Amino acid sequence: MTYDFSQKVLALKPNAIREILKSASDPGVISLSAGNPAPDAFPVDAIKEISERLLRENPIGVLQYGISDGYTELRNTLKSYLKEELDIIKEDDELIIVSGAQQVMDLTAKTFLNEGDVLLCEAPSFVGALNTFRSYNVELVGVTVEKDGMDMSELEEKLIKYPNTKLIYTIPNFQNPSGVTMSLEKRKKLCELAKKYGVLIIEDNPYGDLRYSGEDVPCIKSFDEDGIVIYSGSFSKVVSPGIRVGFMVANKAAMAKLIVCKQGQDVHTTMWSQMICNEFMTKYDYKAHLDYLRALYTKKAQLCMDLLDEHVIDKGITYNKIEGGLFIWCTLPKHIDMLTFCKALTEKKVCVVPGNAFLTDSALYCDSFRINFSTPTDEELKKGIEIIGQTLDEFNN
């Protein structure tokens, strides 16, 4: 049978990164392409203890249906935590639990975007979120990322040029893939522009807790007095991605629709996962765990930058200094074609992600690639960056 697909999904293609990751899992390949937490980042002992206790003391609670809004105890824990740490739960806001932050993108796109509507995002941006938006047949328009976040003049130009813009998608902290953090000034400006043009903002913040140097910048949601910011948080990078727990904060009137869509997708998020998160946040020293993660990744980030300085920096590659998150964005000198370079690396069994995968249209030109430093071992990182250096030599000669 020849299938008659909906207009929404007609042009949808498999996620480019997921395809790259498949070849990166071959034995002998050094993968600098993933975005996984380090294996020693997981609080295994705590999760073991919590899981045993939950299944002993409250097995029916773990196994029976839950409510779509999420496990009430976890919702309350998160509301207090976010209010105190980020000042983002206002009186008119509601928080629900979702099955990973990816679901925030899906629910928001579904609830607010008609086919053909425009969504503005950073260029480059997180390909997983872009693919979700694509699956609703939305037009993606990129805004250049500068050292301190989106170019605000370009953003306003595009808001004017595309009057059917409904959403602005941003990762303000340690952006994936660029690593850039949006300045306080730009966050305020972004809110101001969104309000002026009647556009909503998705603030996607999976890496906010993973700052290794510099000062935290207030959340965009904390300036939001009008219910224009939908905040997305995740346990994937700070507890575990395999448990699939994220959360979203939005104005109650918006949430009323979002929750019906959530119910239609998966009824509710896995109870075990939600309960693990709540117990870990309330019965363990959650902040000490975050300190541990920051120490772990600070070391890895520093090693990565030291290696880049030793092996590639004087051969023409520039990179954004790592202040947090899991990625480093490397830009090649003008005379080297990025895709040819990445292909040469693959032949030497080193996998990175070609930067064009993160653009609104992967046919656009890009001179950068993304390295992940959280997943590889120190030895893999060392060997991988040495090979990048050797390959650069070959391209420079």
Next chain:
Amino acid sequence: MTYDFSQKVLALKPNAIREILKSASDPGVISLSAGNPAPDAFPVDAIKEISERLLRENPIGVLQYGISDGYTELRNTLKSYLKEELDIIKEDDELIIVSGAQQVMDLTAKTFLNEGDVLLCEAPSFVGALNTFRSYNVELVGVTVEKDGMDMSELEEKLIKYPNTKLIYTIPNFQNPSGVTMSLEKRKKLCELAKKYGVLIIEDNPYGDLRYSGEDVPCIKSFDEDGIVIYSGSFSKVVSPGIRVGFMVANKAAMAKLIVCKQGQDVHTTMWSQMICNEFMTKYDYKAHLDYLRALYTKKAQLCMDLLDEHVIDKGITYNKIEGGLFIWCTLPKHIDMLTFCKALTEKKVCVVPGNAFLTDSALYCDSFRINFSTPTDEELKKGIEIIGQTLDEFNN
């Protein structure tokens, strides 16, 4: 801010049953309205043992990112099981893991339906699925359920009347809410009609393993030579709903799009849940567990029918004999208004689900209500049905 919702979700309202369930959770209320497995249906000891072992032997596998198609071992286990038990995995078919069968409805609607397209379903049908279809702004058209399933003449009439029909949604075994099982003859006819009119079928089979009397009827998918049937299965009623694991079988060409939408929604299904299901199916006597469930529910179903025969049958209520599943569909005599009757029950603290909740338009007339017999205790069932009998007396006088 006044939100400008997408056309898709503009008319969406909260799930009526979920609202009823909220009031049913008040203390002192006898809830015959839920659709939950019985608390003693869960294989708690096995899940405890499996979970401890998984977290001891393979914690990183449980906690790290998985692949969107699902945990490979569980996919293989299910493929063998379904091939052997139901003869439904053909060479061109693929199976993926989803976060509960609800996600099958969502992914299928998204992949194949444009706004305004028509979906034909049984009238009455499962409100959760109908709400998912509604969330894509699809027009729902009901087809009368007879004692042996959908009225096939009416189905063909509607296929002709609505040429933009894209999908037929059916629950062929122990349908929710009617309890009806579609006959073999009608299953074959359904396939034939779908093929003739170029329409896909979703075969939703959450209760297939829960037959208490009579003979199993072959799956619709087993007759499918053309890739027109999308099969939906679930662990919710046979292992646990709180773990959120279901699966879908579809032709590979359809699956290629469905999987991209799955990835966009939640990246992948919770690893712990998937691993629990696989271990339970392969290291335990899964068929003995299903026998145990059938014995448990056969007793409850018989009690429910005995009580109905004792307290209500000679007062004008008729019901469909329970052959499987979790529900019984009770039809009131002509002179009693169903909604008024259900309201009177609520005032006496007995909750049932008014039948109109299961129609394509809840404003349509319905003379039936749904009782669930799996969740209440025997005492609650007894007291609840006694009160239904007393209330009938009042309405009959």
